Amino acid sequence: MARNIYGLDLGTYEIKIFDKKKVRIWREKNVIAMKDKKYIFSVGNEAYKMYEKAPENVEILFPMKNGVIARFDDMQYLLGSLLKTDHQFARGAEYVIAVPTDVTEVEKKAFYDLVMHSEAKAKSVRIVERGLADAVGLGLDVMNETGIFIANFGGGTTELSVLSRGGMVMNRLLKTGGETLDAAIAGRVRRNREFLIGKSTAERLRKEFAVFEDGTADAKRVYGRDLTSGVPAHTEIQISLVRAAVKEPLEECAEAIRSMLTRTPPDVRRAIEARGIYLTGGVAGLKGFPTYLGERTGLKVFTVPDPELCAVKGLQKIILDKEYYKKLSYSMLDQNYRWLR
Numbered sequence: 001m002a003r004n005i006y007g008l009d010l011g012t013y014e015i016k017i018f019d020k021k022k023v024r025i026w027r028e029k030n031v032i033a034m035k036d037k038k039y040i041f042s043v044g045n046e047a048y049k050m051y052e053k054a055p056e057n058v059e060i061l062f063p064m065k066n067g068v069i070a071r072f073d074d075m076q077y078l079l080g081s082l083l084k085t086d087h088q089f090a091r092g093a094e095y096v097i098a099v100p101t102d103v104t105e106v107e108k109k110a111f112y113d114l115v116m117h118s119e120a121k122a123k124s125v126r127i128v129e130r131g132l133a134d135a136v137g138l139g140l141d142v143m144n145e146t147g148i149f150i151a152n153f154g155g156g157t158t159e160l161s162v163l164s165r166g167g168m169v170m171n172r173l174l175k176t177g178g179e180t181l182d183a184a185i186a187g188r189v190r191r192n193r194e195f196l197i198g199k200s201t202a203e204r205l206r207k208e209f210a211v212f213e214d215g216t217a218d219a220k221r222v223y224g225r226d227l228t229s230g231v232p233a234h235t236e237i238q239i240s241l242v243r244a245a246v247k248e249p250l251e252e253c254a255e256a257i258r259s260m261l262t263r264t265p266p267d268v269r270r271a272i273e274a275r276g277i278y279l280t281g282g283v284a285g286l287k288g289f290p291t292y293l294g295e296r297t298g299l300k301v302f303t304v305p306d307p308e309l310c311a312v313k314g315l316q317k318i319i320l321d322k323e324y325y326k327k328l329s330y331s332m333l334d335q336n337y338r339w340l341r
């Protein structure tokens, strides 16, 4: 029987998996719930349901931070729980993992070790640069196009990639993601309104408001704690407050895009100017975001439906297409891989 191949997009916020045999993509929050600092009693979406609602002896942990693995053993356990069927890994399966480019070799190798040195007994582990996976997922002809600019706005990072003819020309990983925006919103509500909201409430505000559209009258009712009385209460949060909170971190991202464009080689840059910039990653779903970035960069900006699934859809195509598989994925054991030089 043919061996199975899994495509893994391990995000700070959510894990996306393509299973070749079942021809399906599924997603789980990248979270574990730890009881009494000793044992893990739930993982993934189940564990996330307890985020900011757990009793004191239960800790909700995110094994990845800013795009890289921060808690290796927890991450391995979580991935194992998601991939095992009837408590067993598929024997000798192959794994193709999307990895950010602008990380250290040690951080990159941790993605490899996560599967290679686990009970999975993998036949092989191959790496794809996440920007390339995104471009393939967008349906672009990555092997032949001269200039592609992808900005992946994820839960813990923003990754900027300039691609040309099947390779990475430039890449930068910013430590700004959805959670930075949520922390900024919660911080501003606390300072301006003396009202405490959780990160999940901040996330809901960010998703529900059309942050960059013109209206200023819109407001949403949220639940939290009034810091003057110390009592749990409801309050109205104006869109203008949320907009002001996310402005600074997003302006930094816009500045990083502009700066990368100025350093892009002229021919590649010309192609990007003609084509525009593609937004992927969950935060690309922010209402009005392409228009905002278009104004800040002077380029056309596009986002696709389900932008957070772009990279895993790219992995799916790479796994199913022999030429892509050969040219866009590599093993850290390849003879010419720089790690071993």
Ligand SMILES: Nc1ncnc2c1ncn2[C@@H]1O[C@H](COP(=O)(O)OP(=O)(O)OP(=O)(O)O)[C@@H](O)[C@H]1O
Binding pocket: 010, 011, 012, 013, 014, 015, 066, 067, 153, 154, 155, 156, 157, 158, 177, 178, 179, 203, 206, 207, 280, 281, 282, 283, 284, 285, 286, 287, 307, 308
């Ligand atoms: N419609 C939406 N509007 C705004 N933000 C959204 C929307 N949908 C999802 N998000 C945000 O997208 C983020 C998750 O995106 P994604 O799944 O691409 O991140 P990730 O891959 O887990 O993280 P990273 O790439 O940084 O490691 C979360 O912060 C979530 O709140």
